[in-house]
Amino acid sequence: MALLLGCVADDFTGATDLASMLVRNGMTCVQVIGVPTGPLPEADAVVIALKSRTAPVAQAVAESVAAAEALLAAGAKQLFFKYCSTFDSTDDGNIGPVADALLKRLGAGFAIACPAFPANGRSIYQGHLFVGSRLLNESGMENHPLTPMKDADLVRVLSRQTDGGVGLVPFAVVEQGAAAIRQAMTKLAEGGRRYAIVDAVSDAHLHAIGEACASHALVTGGSGVAMGLPGNFRRAGLLPERSDAAALPKAEGLCAVVAGSCSRATLGQIGLARDHVPVLELDALATPDAQALARQALDWVEGRLAADRPVVIAASAPPEKVAALQQKLGRDAAGTLVEEALAAVAKGLVARGVKRLVVAGGETSGAVVQRLGVTSLRIGAEIDPGVPWTFAEPVGIHLALKSGNFGARDFFLKAFTHG
Numbered sequence: 001m002a003l004l005l006g007c008v009a010d011d012f013t014g015a016t017d018l019a020s021m022l023v024r025n026g027m028t029c030v031q032v033i034g035v036p037t038g039p040l041p042e043a044d045a046v047v048i049a050l051k052s053r054t055a056p057v058a059q060a061v062a063e064s065v066a067a068a069e070a071l072l073a074a075g076a077k078q079l080f081f082k083y084c085s086t087f088d089s090t091d092d093g094n095i096g097p098v099a100d101a102l103l104k105r106l107g108a109g110f111a112i113a114c115p116a117f118p119a120n121g122r123s124i125y126q127g128h129l130f131v132g133s134r135l136l137n138e139s140g141m142e143n144h145p146l147t148p149m150k151d152a153d154l155v156r157v158l159s160r161q162t163d164g165g166v167g168l169v170p171f172a173v174v175e176q177g178a179a180a181i182r183q184a185m186t187k188l189a190e191g192g193r194r195y196a197i198v199d200a201v202s203d204a205h206l207h208a209i210g211e212a213c214a215s216h217a218l219v220t221g222g223s224g225v226a227m228g229l230p231g232n233f234r235r236a237g238l239l240p241e242r243s244d245a246a247a248l249p250k251a252e253g254l255c256a257v258v259a260g261s262c263s264r265a266t267l268g269q270i271g272l273a274r275d276h277v278p279v280l281e282l283d284a285l286a287t288p289d290a291q292a293l294a295r296q297a298l299d300w301v302e303g304r305l306a307a308d309r310p311v312v313i314a315a316s317a318p319p320e321k322v323a324a325l326q327q328k329l330g331r332d333a334a335g336t337l338v339e340e341a342l343a344a345v346a347k348g349l350v351a352r353g354v355k356r357l358v359v360a361g362g363e364t365s366g367a368v369v370q371r372l373g374v375t376s377l378r379i380g381a382e383i384d385p386g387v388p389w390t391f392a393e394p395v396g397i398h399l400a401l402k403s404g405n406f407g408a409r410d411f412f413l414k415a416f417t418h419g
């Protein structure tokens with residue numbers, strides 16, 4: 001099986017989200033954790049998951065280029081740079097600098113930037129990103145602990161992260177379909193723009209955008225715009241029809257949820273779970289010590305683990321509590337402390353026999369997956385849009401890495417009725 005699409009994702013939940021989208025659209029896909037040191041697995045698409053979204057710029061660029069090298073060496077025909085559907089980044093990066101470096105490596109001069117994902121309420125209109133009916137900067141993302149998003153104008157946001165020009169392919173053009181989009185992109189590239197934010201409010205738009213990018217060396221965006229890419233390979237006769245792309249071993253055994261996301265969605269999911277299953281809320285402000293927090297959680301878990309319902313261990317907190325811990329420790333140290341605590345909790349849960357684990361939060365998932373020593377994830381069926389069950393090698397457990405913002409309110413309950 002020849003590698004067709006090579007993907008670099010800037011966090012781990014984002015990587016499973018993308019892998020799941022590709023599987024749903026008929027590609028076999030394996031998620032690899034970190035820059036690979038050996039040969040890549042056989043699949044139509046490989047997603048290399050990095051924890052680069054909030055890394056220092058130079059590190060994010062170096063790791064992304066190294067991942068791209070591995071994908072190109074394996075024969076990838078097109079590269080995809082996956083970032084968050086809420087464009088999570090700071091003015092330093094890392095979306096602009098990584099995209100710039102990948103374009104340079106590929107000798108290409110132009111790429112789209114399209115984080116739209118209508119199935120999860122992310123749409124772009126006149127270059128402005130909406131989450132549901134709210135502009136990005138009024139969606140709760142303005143309070144994100146690590147990448148607060150205070151501007152919804154993506155042309156402006158990306159322009160602050162690159163010395164390349166950023167243009168827009170607006171809704172009125174996208175509505176006309178792939179040929180019009182292609183024409184608009186050619187015009188922008190000829191006018192010296194390096195990037196085009198592309199409006200999209202529906203899956204039909206994303207399919208048309210994907211089709212228009214068939215010849216691009218690099219596509220950048222959320223998982224949504226990747227839905228149009230398998231069709232390009234199919235039309236070129238490179239991708240056969242597949243029906244069994246999402247098969248995993250049967251999921252059974254003790255279950256648990258570990259949550260480090262402080263998003264509105266995750267806080268709501270924890271709130272609902274509280275009425276149905278045991279929930280422990282860790283207080284990192286009262287105990288600012290990762291090992292002590294992990295011990296509290298693992299002591300609490302004794303006698304509570306079950307196979308017919310999860311326990312939930314959460315460090316998640318509302319904005320004022322997050323701000324209090326950040327004031328005490330600094331933003332990055334606060335995040336790292338909580339991530340370390342939750343990674344140790346996850347490790348302890350697996351040592352106590354947990355076989356099905358949901359992790360809420362992208363950075364949190366990165367910390368957990370690294371601590372568990374996971375090297376690759378096979379992608380299974382979706383629980384909610386963008387969140388599939390996966391099978392983690394070599395640990396041999398089922399993992400669902402939930403983007404902080406994704407999932408219905410009952411996600412932590414219904415996840416364990418799937419699989």
Ligand SMILES: Nc1ncnc2c1ncn2[C@@H]1O[C@H](COP(=O)(O)OP(=O)(O)O)[C@@H](O)[C@H]1O
Pocket residue numbers: 144145146260261262263284315316317321322323325326334335336337338339360361362363364365402403404405
């Ligand atoms: N109570 C808290 N105080 C401060 N930071 C926290 C708290 N709980 C979690 N965090 C940190 O917030 C960050 C949430 O990011 P992430 O896991 O990526 O979630 P999301 O998917 O919502 O972006 C992590 O670094 C996590 O450690």
Ligand SMILES: O=C(O)[C@@H](O)C(=O)COP(=O)(O)O
Pocket residue numbers: 011013014015017018083084085086222223361362363386402403404405
């Ligand atoms: O595109 C998305 O929204 C997700 O795939 C994603 O990147 C998740 O990031 P977190 O919200 O940090 O989990």
